Amino acid sequence: MPLAIRALIQGSGLPASEARLLLAAQLGVDRAWLIAHAEEPLDDARCAAAGERFGRRRRGEPVAYLLGAREFYGLDLAVTPDVLIPRPETELLVELALRLIDEGARRVLDLGTGSGAIAVAVARAAPQAEVWATDASAAALALACANAKRHAPHVRLEQSDWFASLAGERFDLIVANPPYVEEDDPHLAEGDVRFEPRAALVGGPDGLDCIRRIVREARSHLAPGGRLLFEHGHDQGARCRALLAAQGYADIATWPDLAGIPRVTGGRAP
Numbered sequence: 001m002p003l004a005i006r007a008l009i010q011g012s013g014l015p016a017s018e019a020r021l022l023l024a025a026q027l028g029v030d031r032a033w034l035i036a037h038a039e040e041p042l043d044d045a046r047c048a049a050a051g052e053r054f055g056r057r058r059r060g061e062p063v064a065y066l067l068g069a070r071e072f073y074g075l076d077l078a079v080t081p082d083v084l085i086p087r088p089e090t091e092l093l094v095e096l097a098l099r100l101i102d103e104g105a106r107r108v109l110d111l112g113t114g115s116g117a118i119a120v121a122v123a124r125a126a127p128q129a130e131v132w133a134t135d136a137s138a139a140a141l142a143l144a145c146a147n148a149k150r151h152a153p154h155v156r157l158e159q160s161d162w163f164a165s166l167a168g169e170r171f172d173l174i175v176a177n178p179p180y181v182e183e184d185d186p187h188l189a190e191g192d193v194r195f196e197p198r199a200a201l202v203g204g205p206d207g208l209d210c211i212r213r214i215v216r217e218a219r220s221h222l223a224p225g226g227r228l229l230f231e232h233g234h235d236q237g238a239r240c241r242a243l244l245a246a247q248g249y250a251d252i253a254t255w256p257d258l259a260g261i262p263r264v265t266g267g268r269a270p
């Protein structure tokens with residue numbers, strides 16, 4: 001039975017704003033159009049398709065995966081369940097990278113790029129930089145490639161397990177948003193993260209397995225005076241600074257995100 005748009009949204013079992021977002025994407029219209037056409041009936045096939053998506057959302061699937069898109073640093077990025085959903089706090093890493101490019105960094109590497117969010121945002125805002133992006137996952141790299149093609153086609157993409165395929169390459173700046181969640185963190189059973197790739201989230205028992213490796217291996221991939229900057233969990237700042245100090249990095253610092261949470265730590269090549 002055909003339903004009016006208003007009734008479909010009211011019966012979705014979701015907050016109206018979320019139901020509108022999903023329905024607007026399905027119909028290829030914007031939310032204002034849906035509000036203006038609230039009394040218009042939708043045919044059975046469209047109602048059924050909408051009902052299917054509403055059900056998936058009610059069962060917890062992230063809006064970004066249902067839409068296949070998420071905005072990051074003002075760019076519309078494609079996302080799939082193969083990659084982490086880009087988060088607003090990661091924009092801090094983009095801003096810090098752009099500052100260092102302003103100060104002269106030219107060769108930039110985004111390690112474990114996932115959707116390509118960081119690399120694409122940096123390359124788009126700083127076309128003078130030579131931006132590389134790597135990921136161990138072929139599916140992630142294909143997605144990063146699509147996002148780069150659309151927003152910053154000069155990003156250079158390489159499949160690499162951290163630095164494995166980057167022998168002999170050196171960079172002025174290496175950035176990463178590595179997996180850093182502790183493997184038994186109860187948050188892994190809540191909300192969007194339940195649907196995100198575990199390999200992109202979990203960094204071993206204390207969350208720092210990948211960060212330890214990156215801190216150690218980045219030393220031989222930084223140009224003299226080059227910098228490493230990476231995102232980490234809210235309570236990992238001090239341990240990250242200690243890891244950098246133990247490997248001989250200089251000018252070690254931690255920066256807070258917009259919520260005031262220590263979010264990015266970095267240092268200068270030893």
Ligand code: GLN
Pocket residue numbers: 084087177178179180181193200201202231
């Ligand atoms: N910030 C993410 C979370 O808290 C984790 C992202 C990551 O591990 N890089 O779920």
